[in-house]
Amino acid sequence: MKTLKELEAIRQKTLNELNLRKNREDGIRVVVGLATCGIAAGARPVMAAFVDEVNKRQLTNVTVSQTGCIGLCRLEPIVEVYLPGQEKVTYCKVTPDQVGRIVSEHIVNGNPVMEYTIGNFE
Amino acid sequence: MIYRSHVLVCAGTGCTSSNSLRIIENFHKKLEETGYDKEVQVIRTGCFGLCAAGPIVVVYPEGVYYSHVKPEDVEEIVNEHIIKGRPVQRLIYKEHDESGVNTTLNDSDFYKKQHRIALRNCGMIDPENIDEYIAFDGYKALGKVLTEMTRDEVIDTVIRSGLRGRGGGGFPTGLKWKFAKAPESDVKYVCCNADEGDPGAFMDRSVLEGDPHSVLEAMTIAGYAIGAQQGYIYVRAEYPIAVKRLRVAIGQAREYGLLGDNIMDTGFKFDIDLRLGSGAFVCGEETALLASIEGGRGEPRPRPPFPAVKGLFGKPTLLNNVETYANICQIILNGPEWFASMGTEKSKGTKVFALGGKINNTGLVEIPMGTTLREVIYEIGGGIPNGKKFKAAQTGGPSGGCIPAQHLDVPIDYDNLISIGSMMGSGGMIVMDEDNCMVNIAKFFLEFTVDESCGKCPPCRIGTRRMLEMLEKITSGKGEPGDIEKLEKLAYNIKAAALCGLGQTAPNPVLSTIRYFRDEYEAHIYEKRCPAGVCKALLQYTIDPEKCRGCSLCARKCPAGAISGEIKKPFVIDPAKCIKCGACMEACKFGAISKK
Numbered sequence: 247m248k249t250l251k252e253l254e255a256i257r258q259k260t261l262n263e264l265n266l267r268k269n270r271e272d273g274i275r276v277v278v279g280l281a282t283c284g285i286a287a288g289a290r291p292v293m294a295a296f297v298d299e300v301n302k303r304q305l306t307n308v309t310v311s312q313t314g315c316i317g318l319c320r321l322e323p324i325v326e327v328y329l330p331g332q333e334k335v336t337y338c339k340v341t342p343d344q345v346g347r348i349v350s351e352h353i354v355n356g357n358p359v360m361e362y363t364i365g366n367f368e
Numbered sequence: 369m370i371y372r373s374h375v376l377v378c379a380g381t382g383c384t385s386s387n388s389l390r391i392i393e394n395f396h397k398k399l400e401e402t403g404y405d406k407e408v409q410v411i412r413t414g415c416f417g418l419c420a421a422g423p424i425v426v427v428y429p430e431g432v433y434y435s436h437v438k439p440e441d442v443e444e445i446v447n448e449h450i451i452k453g454r455p456v457q458r459l460i461y462k463e464h465d466e467s468g469v470n471t472t473l474n475d476s477d478f479y480k481k482q483h484r485i486a487l488r489n490c491g492m493i494d495p496e497n498i499d500e501y502i503a504f505d506g507y508k509a510l511g512k513v514l515t516e517m518t519r520d521e522v523i524d525t526v527i528r529s530g531l532r533g534r535g536g537g538g539f540p541t542g543l544k545w546k547f548a549k550a551p552e553s554d555v556k557y558v559c560c561n562a563d564e565g566d567p568g569a570f571m572d573r574s575v576l577e578g579d580p581h582s583v584l585e586a587m588t589i590a591g592y593a594i595g596a597q598q599g600y601i602y603v604r605a606e607y608p609i610a611v612k613r614l615r616v617a618i619g620q621a622r623e624y625g626l627l628g629d630n631i632m633d634t635g636f637k638f639d640i641d642l643r644l645g646s647g648a649f650v651c652g653e654e655t656a657l658l659a660s661i662e663g664g665r666g667e668p669r670p671r672p673p674f675p676a677v678k679g680l681f682g683k684p685t686l687l688n689n690v691e692t693y694a695n696i697c698q699i700i701l702n703g704p705e706w707f708a709s710m711g712t713e714k715s716k717g718t719k720v721f722a723l724g725g726k727i728n729n730t731g732l733v734e735i736p737m738g739t740t741l742r743e744v745i746y747e748i749g750g751g752i753p754n755g756k757k758f759k760a761a762q763t764g765g766p767s768g769g770c771i772p773a774q775h776l777d778v779p780i781d782y783d784n785l786i787s788i789g790s791m792m793g794s795g796g797m798i799v800m801d802e803d804n805c806m807v808n809i810a811k812f813f814l815e816f817t818v819d820e821s822c823g824k825c826p827p828c829r830i831g832t833r834r835m836l837e838m839l840e841k842i843t844s845g846k847g848e849p850g851d852i853e854k855l856e857k858l859a860y861n862i863k864a865a866a867l868c869g870l871g872q873t874a875p876n877p878v879l880s881t882i883r884y885f886r887d888e889y890e891a892h893i894y895e896k897r898c899p900a901g902v903c904k905a906l907l908q909y910t911i912d913p914e915k916c917r918g919c920s921l922c923a924r925k926c927p928a929g930a931i932s933g934e935i936k937k938p939f940v941i942d943p944a945k946c947i948k949c950g951a952c953m954e955a956c957k958f959g960a961i962s963k964k
Contacts, residue, residue: 309429
């Protein structure tokens with residue numbers, strides 16, 4: 247038998263899993279380039295790292311989605327972060343171990359990690 | 369388990385019949401092959417509502433809305449969209465109007481104007497996974513009721529919401545609960561009417577297939593409110609998917625202790641069982657339904673006593689329809705004022721309609737009461753195919769009536785529909801265009817009720833058959849002056865004398881078509897002509913001598929040998945021999961043959 251408390255725990259846990267089915271237009275969007283070039287450069291583990299990190303921190307207003315080739319294949323894996331009302335920030339040559347910093351500094355605290363952004367590569 | 373993407377595939381009855389289970393299978397296979405099965409989850413959901421565009425696949429987080437997907441399209445969706453992030457443009461849903469733009473689910477005209485309460489979880493969750501239901505506030509209302517509310521408070525909440533029975537009658541639900549609570553009895557029952565019999569209505573099926581727990585939870589709340597410990601869902605055996613998902617849902621609820629003894633550790637005891645009906649329309653009538661659950665013949669009995677006093681096995685019984693229950697939990701959670709803020713003065717909340725017939729977006733729509741028929745048909749429904757003209761909409765199935773074009777702007781609610789000679793019924797809405805003969809439509813619905821009459825009372829058993837015979841006479845060109853008046857007189861007598869709702873409402877389709885389309889009846893009787901060109905006996909095929917080239921193709925196609933003539937000279941049809949099959953008209957390459 248489940249008590250009210252246990253039901254609430256199931257609710258929270260499942261809600262995290264179902265979060266991406268919610269339609270949010272005002273939320274934060276993380277878009278990972280997952281075309282052939284991105285995949286070859288290692289975008290899949292990057293995508294997985296973002297999904298993991300966002301879930302771990304229970305950031306329910308963040309959507310992690312994918313897109314096709316962004317056009318700068320030599321700088322893949324490319325990740326774009328859209329904060330509402332701000333210009334997008336493009337990160338290049340992202341590796342899974344950089345994801346934690348991007349999430350904590352940029353997505354949670356609003357300060358882009360400048361050293362990973364496209365400005366440093368061009 | 370956290371996935372980066374969810375692929376939702378409709379596994380309601382509509383999409384299943386166009387092979388959506390193969391689509392699901394292919395997704396599993398393909399994702400496994402490519403090694404993406406740990407990143408992408410495939411979920412079978414209930415009905416999305418837009419059955420005309422099925423099978424439907426929705427991919428989240430993008431919310432890309434694919435329509436008319438075939439099993440062989442899965443490979444392309446996985447290779448392009450899932451792996452490379454490029455949605456497959458050719459499969460994305462497109463609007464019917466000229467704009468033809470690709471849209472996501474929530475942006476489409478079909479969904480934008482809807483307000484989904486009863487259908488809130490349909491197409492959103494996996495109906496066979498209780499955790500997903502719980503995630504979207506499932507069993508929260510039950511928790512609130514059991515821990516914070518008294519039985520009277522629950523009933524008072526339902527009364528104040530203004531919810532009325534969605535099965536057809538429109539009786540205030542809260543009052544029904546109050547009447548069922550009133551009698552003192554050690555045993556009471558809560559029943560759910562899922563014997564959806566109207567041709568063209570399928571909202572109850574969709575709720576049961578897409579969100580079965582919402583009905584279980586609401587019935588448990590009702591059990592608490594009226595003091596019952598046992599519930600029965602009377603569901604048609606013709607709904608195998610609904611039956612299966614209900615069984616799964618009941619099993620899961622029992623496992624979680626949400627049904628059974630000591631629910632949520634509050635000491636409250638309630639359980640639900642299924643009873644399958646074998647498809648008699650009359651068993652949707654409450655007393656017949658209860659008789660059928662008891663194992664007796666599905667025949668109605670006179671009321672009073674009403675089921676609230678003396679129902680199932682002679683005990684006080686509460687009986688509500690599926691869609692009514694589907695609203696209850698939201699009313700408890702959001703408050704009665706929230707629900708009552710939607711709709712018209714006497715009809716609160718939303719209503720689900722099953723759009724069918726001559727309309728582009730066949731499917732289920734849930735709209736606030738008070739929406740006009742024009743909005744439903746032209747804005748949500750996408751209008752009438754092939755640019756044809758709207759003639760009438762039939763609501764309420766075989767118990768309802770036709771709404772003609774002049775009433776397109778009447779706000780839809782219980783009372784308005786009755787005042788224009790139709791009724792809400794269970795919410796079937798069949799759209800008809802200029803090619804439909806209204807006399808023939810009335811005959812069609814009457815054939816249904818004649819067939820489904822249980823035979824207990826003579827007005828229904830004999831009266832409706834006599835009416836049908838008169839309609840057959842009229843449509844076969846043998847109508848006589850005075851037939852319309854005779855039909856009307858008999859109709860009123862049946863309405864006054866029949867035992868149950870089936871007989872009392874059976875004449876409605878005839879009465880409402882006479883009311884609005886008397887000219888069509890008159891054309892059939894006096895001019896022996898069917899204005900819509902449907903009634904075969906009244907049709908005349910003729911060859912236009914100007915257009916006929918004398919090729920003899922029609923004469924060779926005619927199975928009755930009714931066409932004769934000389935090559936290269938106009939041919940003629942002998943009306944005495946013609947069987948009006950239309951083969952000549954289809955064969956003619958010059959458009960020389962017409963029917964009228």
